[in-house]
Amino acid sequence: MKMKLSVAVLAGAGILSSASVWAQNAQAVAEAQATAEPVAVVVTGVRRAAQSAQTIKRNSDEVIDSIVAEEAGKFPDKNVAEILGRVTGVQVRRQGGEASDVIIRGLPGLTTLLNGREVYTSTNRNLNLTDIPTSMLQRVDVYKSQGAEMVEGGTAGVIDVRTARPFDFKGFSASLTGRAENRDKADSNDPQVSGMMSNRWKNDLGEFGALFGVSYQKGHYFDEVTWNSPPDSTVTNGTNKPNAAVTGPLDLGHSNTTGMRERYSANWAFQYKPVRDVELYAEGWSTRIDHDRETQFFIGNLGWGPTTQYTLIPGTNQVDTVTSSGNPSALSSNQAPRDDSETHQGAIGAKWNVSPDLRVSTEFVRTTSRWKQDMPIMEMFAHPTTVTGQTYVNGGARFDYPGYNMLDPNNYTLGNFIDNWQASGGQSKDWRADATYNNGEDNFFREFSVGVRVAKRSSRYEHESGNFLGADPKLNLPAVSSLAGLTCPSAPMDNNYGMAQWLVICGNYQHANIDAWRKLYGRNGKTAPDPYSLYTNNEDTSALYGKTRFGFNAGSVPVEGTLGVRVVKTKLDVNGFSRVTINNEDVAVPVNKKSSDTDVLPNLTLKANLTDTLIGRFNAGKTIQRPAFGDFNPGISLGATIGGDGVYGGSGGNPDLKPVTGKNADAALEWYFAPTGSLTATVFKHKFENYIIRSAALETFDGKQYRMDRPRNVNEGQLEGIEIGYRQFYDFLPGWLGGFGMEANYTYMKGHFIDKGKEAPFQGMSKNAVNIVGLYERGAWSGRLAYNYRSKFVDTFDYRTLRAPVGPLDLIVDPIETVDASISYKINENMGVTLDVENLTDRKYQDYHGIESNPRDIRRYDRVIGLTVRWKL
Template sequence: MNTPANGTVPARPFNLKMTVAALAAAGIVTPASVWAQDAQGAAEREQASAGPTVVVTGVRRAAQSAQAIKKNSDEVIDSIVAEEAGKFPDKNVAEILGRVSGVQIRREYGEAANVVIRGLTGFVTLLNGREVYTSRDRSLYLADIPTTMLQRVDVYKTQGAEMVEGGTAGVIDVRTARPFDFAGFNASMAGRVENRDKSKTNDPQVSGTISNRWKGDFGEFGALLGLSYQKGHYHDEVTWNSPPTAVLGAASPVTGPNDLGHVLYEGKRDRTAANWAFQWRPSKAFEMFAEGWSTRVDHDAQRQFFVANQGWGPNSQYTLMPGTNQVAAVTSTNANPFTLSSTQAPNDDSETHQGAIGARWKVNDDWTVTTELARTNSKWKQDFPILDLLASPPTVSGETYRNGGGYFTYPNYDMMNPANYRMHTFFDQWSNAHGASNDWRADATWNPGSDGLIREIGFGVRLAERNASYQHESNGQIAPPAGLPAVGSLSGFACTSFPMANDYGLASWVTPCAGYLHANMDKLRQLYGRAAGRQAADPYSLYTNQEDTSAIYGKTRFGFTVGAVPVEGTAGVRVVRTKLDVNGFSGEFVNGVQVPVPVNQKTSSTDAMPNLTLKAMITPQVIGRFNAGKAIQRPAFADFNPGTTYNNGGGGTVDPTANGGNPNLKPVEGTNYDVAGEWYFAPTGSLTATLFKHDFKNYVIRRNTFETVNGIRYLTERPRNVEGGELKGIELAYRQFYDWLPGWLGGFGLEANYTYMEGHLMDNGVKNPFVNMSRNAFNIVALYERGPWSGRLAYNYRSSYVDTYNYRGLGFDLIVDPIKTADASITYKINDKLGITLDVENLNDRTYHDYHGIASNPRDIRRYDRVVGLSMRWKM
């Protein structure tokens, strides 16, 4: 943007190309999809009320659109809008969400994942307003959606009656572009190469979108096609301590880990995605569309484990951490400690497809009707062989915390000699899942066009049928038979472990090659006394669930004045009937043998979810809000599985464990309240504060307890409902561009947000913490845009949180230390059609650290790749 010497900018109309669809969220009764003409009017009214404006582009335009969405919406919402069609500073949706107030993410295995809203995982994922998911899960794995397809992402903290039910934490709605969002022909391409420092790879990514619209004898047509391919290697390294246990024979109470170890993760993802859309408008009053989205992910990984037992015994010498009774270092001589090298080699394939057709008809000046039919299909499969090796070093020396993690060595013993290892337990594992759904909805709105008390009335219906199934292998753990060959005698079997970025003592060791395991499964089965081919499915893992939902809603928009203050609001209720048909197997022990018994259980429930919003326009720039509503969250399909799978362990590798479901689970109920004050002091300047409170009933938790079955004590994990819970907090957010600063300083801007939360769950009268809830979290993003240059420097912080409650049934929680992440990017626009971007993820080389209950009992220290990306983007 060229600015005159006096610093003023001539008033010109605001460029709406990318805000047309972005502002559709400002509507009141949101239909099944976004309709550009409604948004056009909302955007024009918004800009007209703001007075003289300027043509803005890039970062400013995205911030201005996101701010307008938040200001005009009836719900409490935060949005991130593309700087231009498909251009975001992140690679996938999960990474984008890390910058939204109240949202936290965790990055591992090469990308962002594990999204939580206000400390909660119970949210609904939508794609263009319709429900979408992955395989057996309730929600979509958000990393599977590349940002090159996106127009914007909306994070709803509250939910209107017209929105798809199923989340107590909120709704994440991912919006892709349609051809009518553009004035005419539009095309763009992007290429990227990213270097990862620990995996030492250079990976390509490429994407492109093309769309056009044209008029003919039968009206106006539009078509859009987008394609994306991403290849990504990663390397995560972990060093760990086992949970502390009492040291036998100590003169006073002393605790220390029985085991130390390393885990080296390496993997490669090939992710292909496509989206398409067609629109037809035969008249101004009628429009039809068809659109779809597909993604396929091939994820090949290997995890190299090393377990170093510390050989506690009469010959162990140890020292303590100062001021504690925790072991700091131990040396055990002539102990022959249990020493294990293992390769886990999961290969995953997943794909998800969704297609939808719909129509919108403006019957007359007062009535508008929309309808939509969608089909979703998703499947996932995994082959997961594991093979363990054992070694017998006479002496081990370990330290619980050195260079940030567990440190151990084997004096005078060669861990790189295959002759010092022997083959041990073999795990022949596989699993697969499938999900499919049909979803139809119809909505109608009546808008009399008056400024009376009742401004609009909307109502609608939604019918959905969803099926989910899952199974895994039976008897996948195979103990080592006599006569296994020497490790060094199998050609291509033994590999050297991956190099480590930090010094944790043992730098390398011998481990089975992942490629050998997959290429020689039948040979390994023969060596371990099994027939060729996969094992049969475990009947206790198998479930096939069908869930039918029918929902109706009614919603009205109203308005009135209190003194001189205009107040707008909505009131509505959504009623949903849910029928669940669960099929699986339970087990009975007959003469010590578990016998499968078929189970079919049918349940149904009806839930009414009222919602009320009030929005007071105290001044044209200052808004006060109140939102209250009820939401439900259905348990995961796997949680309903009536079967229990038992793993007897053995060989010193795995302790007896069990995993089961609960077909009697009830849906989680949440009653949510939000009170907000918002000051919009500039088109890209705002200061907002939101107080929130969530009250829960029937919250679902998974807990580990010990159960004795058939004389064996199993650490068993099952889901169950608890009686209640409460979560409350405050969100603060600030955004501004400092255009009034002189010269080049006027290019700076700042976005910052802070969230404070506290809460608990009540379980049998005892207060327990929420898993994944950080009390404090904030984002600070420094922005710059002037002339051809733009850039950002982002810092994200989340305080410590509970990862696992009652870890392994040992009576303490697994707690994660604060996580701090810094990212940066800089873009130079060579011309209006071509730009180049350099970005760095994990600028501060962050570490992840968790501990067993207290900081002097560490568990993991994890290190991740630093990623440097170079991108080029071209558009017509």
């Protein structure tokens, strides 16, 4: 009975399929079996998914957490990034209509794989996980440690996204999903549809399998933001109440983003077994994303001067309320980016069980990706005479203009025009071959694996030159009210922060009239690329690994483990341009930087089966994380507008960056007291060398000071913490109460890096993170209520260098709480319906300048109600 249950669980997880076994290489999946006594419960959707995920974790050599589909294409979230927000030690942000910015154990140094293969977006190292709809997924594995056979990269961890294959099914299978979403702040109703069809059959030529899936998602969204500029001590200069210790913002503002995203995805797979021990396969995946949005800024300068009146937040020297009639300026700015991106990956491969003890495999993969963006920014000036503001109202800024109509086009004049565009692309080819020899379970060394991988990757990037076109009086620009169709009311603020709407230049007008607008500002057509932005990177890697699986008895305790090493040689060829001044003129001088590094990455795992239900683990290894391709760019980008502190903005790359190396150790104790019941704890410690941060420093070009943002290596860093996970279905409860279950996890993290001899916090790392998911499944009904919490974290380290007494500031984000819920009803064996609500409690995102009495902004996002109908055969 135990073995039958185990096989059912593994089949549901998809890890008994030959292709998946191959993808996991030396992992002893075939040995996996549930050891707890089964109870008399029908193992269906929610339970089966939980049981499968638990089995994967239990039988893995590495420290891993998985989320498995309840059935083909059925996950509780819409994309991979949202799914990962439920995983122990993983944190995400949600903005722009969906989850994004995935980090593992507080760090961004992760690698994304698709079916065990390296995959990425354009010039980035990783795939944008929001680009993968859950409709095509079988499961998602999050590795906190790495085996020697895995593609190198990921000092924080590895996310392996696995899609379904035809041999995962017994025969013909098909599914179709339709979904309608309502978003409250965007006031939209959007469709989503996906489908999958798979079949496997036999004839005289062997066994065949074919699968094809498609997905379409459309989503509008609205993000509301109100903000304060950084505190500055100059706000009291020249006022009737001078006080050098008082600080306050120079500007208050709103920044609302409306957007619409369309995502088209497809995946396909073919498998062929001419004989029992040989399999040939080909599979691929494609996605296209069209993303149009408008970020409608309003910047209200407080016009500090002799007539300005202000009060302080009680008990502080921070400005609270402001009334100013000293000619306060106001700016309306509409950023209207339109993004277009595509990514394609195809793979062909074969595996051969040469004998009962020897299996070999090989695979060739090609990936291409491109991205482009056109982002005109058109601005208008307003000319109010009085402004009233309050810097801290419900976490944000409130301001208004008494007696001035911000919806009247006659109250505006044309402002600056920023003509932005950028484009990037990349492609790669990689080939690998692996062999595994089974030496017998009675020997100390039970299995040997070796493999080789060769990969070639190239990337390119460029953006516009001379993007800033100022509102020069010599241009004799027309009146705003004279241009038909020019202006639109901004999206209204959903909450009360004073001025609720203002005029912006319509986003559609910007794109439809872009060439005419350029001519209006004295430019003919689109500008050529900025030579300092141009770069091409070519990276060649060659990797060789060896690994053995061993086992022995320590007294009465069976112990098994793996020992492996991966040796990787990386050749990098970076080409760009550097800014050099010759005879008082700036000249773009070509730069070529070639480097070659060899990294040796050992890995050790130990797993002790202390009892039938209790497992102890120890994992240790070395990992690397290569910098993003864009970080190597030797060029610079200099801003044309000056900041409130009299310094221009700029950014650049660093061709001398070194890869981050991590030395990681994990120790775990795992108690599996039921097929869907476990309590686990993992203690981890990571040490880093050459950790990469972005920081600002003042540099001088053409006699002007620029705050240049560049990546650089710091000497060392470390991270330590503990993860605790719990899962159980309460089948022992009587009647309908036996349908309840719970998944909960908690992560504590503590870490820092050393910068210039001082400890500094990791960006994005919350010390505490909690997930609690209440589950229910009985008969035709199932449901979940999911709560997610993360404590405060540093968004940007030392992001502004301000005058005394303020000094350097970190941008800190308040704790974030999210609640989602869903309920499903299975109409019959082939059809079901789900109602879900995302952002049930109308969460808010709030950050502040160093201390809580200096808020930067507060952000609110859509509440999403979705109705999904699923059909399967």
